Each structure stands twice: as structure tokens, then as C-alpha cells.
Amino acid sequence: MTHELGRLEDLPADYVQDLRDLNLVPLWPSLRGVLPPKIPTRQTQPTHWPYKTLKPLLLKAGELTPIEKAERRVLVLANPGHGLEKMQASAAMYLGMQLLMPGEWAPSHRHTPNAVRMIVEGEGAYTTVDGEKCPMSRGDLILTPTGLWHEHGHDGTDPVIWLDVLDLPLVYYMEASYHVNGDRQEVHVGRGDKQYAHGGLVPTQVFERSHKAYPMLRYPWTEAKAALQTLGLDNPSLEQVQVTYTNPETGTDAENILGFYALMLRPGQSLRLPARSPAQVFHVIEGEVQADILGSHFHLVEADTCCAPGYEAVTLKNLKTDQASFVFIADESPLHRKLGVYENRG
Numbered sequence: 001m002t003h004e005l006g007r008l009e010d011l012p013a014d015y016v017q018d019l020r021d022l023n024l025v026p027l028w029p030s031l032r033g034v035l036p037p038k039i040p041t042r043q044t045q046p047t048h049w050p051y052k053t054l055k056p057l058l059l060k061a062g063e064l065t066p067i068e069k070a071e072r073r074v075l076v077l078a079n080p081g082h083g084l085e086k087m088q089a090s091a092a093m094y095l096g097m098q099l100l101m102p103g104e105w106a107p108s109h110r111h112t113p114n115a116v117r118m119i120v121e122g123e124g125a126y127t128t129v130d131g132e133k134c135p136m137s138r139g140d141l142i143l144t145p146t147g148l149w150h151e152h153g154h155d156g157t158d159p160v161i162w163l164d165v166l167d168l169p170l171v172y173y174m175e176a177s178y179h180v181n182g183d184r185q186e187v188h189v190g191r192g193d194k195q196y197a198h199g200g201l202v203p204t205q206v207f208e209r210s211h212k213a214y215p216m217l218r219y220p221w222t223e224a225k226a227a228l229q230t231l232g233l234d235n236p237s238l239e240q241v242q243v244t245y246t247n248p249e250t251g252t253d254a255e256n257i258l259g260f261y262a263l264m265l266r267p268g269q270s271l272r273l274p275a276r277s278p279a280q281v282f283h284v285i286e287g288e289v290q291a292d293i294l295g296s297h298f299h300l301v302e303a304d305t306c307c308a309p310g311y312e313a314v315t316l317k318n319l320k321t322d323q324a325s326f327v328f329i330a331d332e333s334p335l336h337r338k339l340g341v342y343e344n345r346g
């Protein structure tokens with residue numbers, strides 16, 4: 001049973017002022033606001049960021065602002081529901097499109113938020129993470145987990161653009177967000193993926209001290225795509241042909257707070273994703289997809305990005321009837337599961 005609770009205006013003004021002077025606040029006028037009935041209030045609005053309209057503005061930023069004045073030349077994909085200045089895609093997710101021009105260098109730093117990059121366009125750039133020079137190719141996922149040094153360079157000839165996904169809003173909210181600048185890293189052998197490139201075979205840990213918290217830093221698109229195609233072929237009746245980016249040593253999510261996945265939609269397939277508590281981000285790697293989120297129907301072409309609030313079902317339809325479409329998904333599942341608030345409402 002829900003009944004009306006007392007309002008702030010129902011209280012004598014001098015009483016409210018007495019409370020305020022002592023840093024006290026009555027709960028009941030705000031109780032329904034912070035604990036709404038049955039389903040949370042979500043600021044996250046379904047939002048679509050078409051690449052076609054964003055790219056020229058990002059390239060313009062390349063002309064307007066030298067890398068030395070930007071450190072990271074990024075246009076943030078901000079959700080209007082949160083207020084643009086908050087730079088949030090959802091409660092816990094930040095999205096940015098980053099541009100690096102040939103010859104540019106984004107200097108080494110490390111920070112508490114976890115980041116990943118999904119490479120959108122261009123060849124020849126690299127991210128050096130924890131001393132491993134990870135080459136960037138379209139569709140590759142590169143991790144820069146909390147605390148690891150990372151810097152970006154570009155030896156190629158054309159602009160390189162990638163999508164950054166960070167848990168910055170959450171870590172900032174926790175008053176735990178900060179960075180440290182560093183010197184150019186010494187590069188050692190390894191390129192983020194090689195040691196774990198063969199499924200089911202992981203280096204034997206003879207010495208505990210050699211164990212890294214994040215053993216795999218780069219997930220090449222060629223591998224993820226091949227995994228999806230095999231999964232689809234071997235399981236013709238499988239509806240959700242999806243892989244999770246995992247830590248090969250532990251089998252758990254690749255990072256602690258956000259989850260990352262690649263989804264293959266079969267030709268013409270329409271897939272309903274159940275209403276679950278975490279918010280989600282969809283980015284088209286290959287193909288063309290319609291995303292139905294609440295009342296919005298987004299037509300996503302390659303390199304387009306959109307987001308969906310939690311607790312809502314999402315339907316993804318492959319608009320290609322003669323070929324598969326491939327979608328990169330980021331969500332807040334690891335966070336919700338760890339905090340015990342994860343729900344699947346079907």
C-alpha cells in the first residue's frame with residue numbers, strides 16, 4: 001500500500017530552518033524519491049551517437065586543438081538525461097571518441113578508473129600498456145585496467161579513431177578518481193595478446209610472482225569474429241550468439257566494473273535482450289542494426305554507438321538480410337553482480 005507522505009511545505013518554515021542549521025534533513029519528503037516504487041528512476045536516456053555526424057567534428061578538433069593542449073583529444077558521448085556536463089553515458093559508464101593524428105603522441109599516465117578502447121577506424125596507431133606495445137586495428141579491444149601505465153602513439157599515415165569506455169562516472173562518484181603522469185614507457189616484448197591467443201592454453205604459473213592481474217591486454221577482432229562465427233555454426237539454434245571478453249587466467253570478466261561482449265546477429269535476425277538491471281552500450285563493428293529501446297528506434301550503421309538504461313528490454317534487429325552483423329556491447333553487469341543488485345526481469 002502506498003500513501004501520501006508528508007511534504008516539506010507541510011512543516012513550519014522555522015523548524016525546517018532549525019534542522020538545516022544543524023545539517024539535518026527530514027527523510028519523509030524525499031523517501032519516495034530515493035526509493036521509488038518497484039523500479040528505479042533512471043536518468044539514462046536512450047541516446048544514439050551517429051558516427052557520420054561525430055567524425056567531422058572530431059577531425060575538426062584535430063585542427064583546432066594540438067595534442068599537447070589536449071593530452072587526450074576526445075569528444076565525449078554524453079547522455080542528455082544526466083546533463084551533458086556530467087560526461088556520462090549511464091550511471092557508471094563514460095564513452096568518448098578519441099582521435100590521434102599521424103605522428104602524434106598522447107603521453108603516459110595511469111589512473112584509477114578502468115578503461116578499454118574499441119578501435120573504430122585507421123591503422124598504424126598503438127597503445128603501450130604496462131610496457132606492452134599493443135597495435136590497434138579496427139574492432140580490436142585493448143584494456144587499460146586501473147593503475148596500469150598507458151600512452152598512445154601513431155606511426156601510420158591517416159587519422160586513427162577509437163571508442164573509449166571507462167567506469168569514470170562511478171569512480172568519480174566514489175571520490176576515488178585521479179591520475180598520475182609518467183615518463184615514456186620502456187617497451188618490452190609482448191603485444192597484449194600473443195601469450196593467450198590459443199584457446200584453453202594458458203602459460204603455467206610456476207612462480208606466483210610472475211602472475212599479472214590483467215594477463216591479456218589486447219583482444220584482436222579477427223579472433224573475436226572467428227569465435228562468434230564458430231559458435232554460430234556449431235549451434236544453429238542458438239539465439240544469442242555472443243562472447244564475453246574474459247581474463248584468461250581467472251575466467252571472470254576482463255575488468256572489474258564494466259563487462260564487454262561481442263554479439264553476432266544472424267542475417268535478418270531479431271534478438272530480444274531481457275530487461276536486466278545494468279545499463280548497456282551498443283556499438284556496431286560490422287553491419288547495420290536497428291535498436292529498439294523504450295520508445296526509440298535507432299538505425300545504427302557501422303561505427304554508430306547508442307546506450308540503453310537498465311531495467312528495460314532491448315530488441316536488436318539485423319537490417320542486413322544476407323550477412324551477419326556484429327555488435328560490441330559494454331554493460332554494468334560485473335558491478336551489479338558484485339554489489340548484489342543484479343536482476344534479470346525477463
Ligand code: GTQ
Pocket residue numbers: 072074095096098111115150164166
Ligand atoms: O586515453 O587515457 O576518453 O585518460 C578519458 C580519459 C581517454 C586515455 C579518455 C583518459 C583517456
